[in-house]
Amino acid sequence: MERLPEGTVGTANADFVITTGPNKGKTVDLMYTTKNLKQVEIDGINKFYEKNMTVSREAGALPPGQDQIIKHLNKADIVLVDFSVLTPKNQQIFMGYVKTLPKSQQDKIIILR
Numbered sequence: 001m002e003r004l005p006e007g008t009v010g011t012a013n014a015d016f017v018i019t020t021g022p023n024k025g026k027t028v029d030l031m032y033t034t035k036n037l038k039q040v041e042i043d044g045i046n047k048f049y050e051k052n053m054t055v056s057r058e059a060g061a062l063p064p065g066q067d068q069i070i071k072h073l074n075k076a077d078i079v080l081v082d083f084s085v086l087t088p089k090n091q092q093i094f095m096g097y098v099k100t101l102p103k104s105q106q107d108k109i110i111i112l113r
Contacts, residue, residue: 001028014076029076031069032085042085049090053097066097073105082112 001016004027014027034042052065062070072079083091098106 018078023078026077027075028078028080029072030080030082031072032082033080034082034085037085045085046087046090049086050093053093069094069097073101073108077108079109080112081109084113 002019004014004017006013014029016028016030018024018026018028032045037045049065053063054065056063061067081094083094086094098109
C-alpha cells in the first residue's frame with residue numbers, strides 16, 4: 001500500500017492505494033485511526049459518539065457521524081475502521097448503523113480490533 005498524494009485524480013481523496021496483489025489499484029480510507037490523536041481527542045470521540053450518530057444538526061440531514069461514514073465509503077473501495085479507539089457501546093452503535101446500509105457499502109468496511 002502507498003499513501004496517495006492529496007488531490008490525486010480519480011481517487012476521491014482516499015488515503016492509500018493498494019499496489020500489489022489481487023486488490024491492486026483499490027483505494028483505502030481509514031476511520032478512527034489513533035496515530036495522530038491525543039487521548040483527550042479519543043475521549044472526546046467516545047463522549048459525543050452516540051449523539052453524533054443519532055442526532056441531526058438540521059432537519060432532513062444525516063447525523064454528522066453517519067454522514068462521515070458515508071463520506072468515507074464514497075471516497076474509497078475499502079474502509080478500514082479502527083475499533084480500538086471506540087468503547088464497546090460505541091462499537092455497537094457503529095455496527096447498528098452499518099447494518100442499515102446497502103450490502104455493497106457494508107462489504108467495503110473492514111473492522112480492525
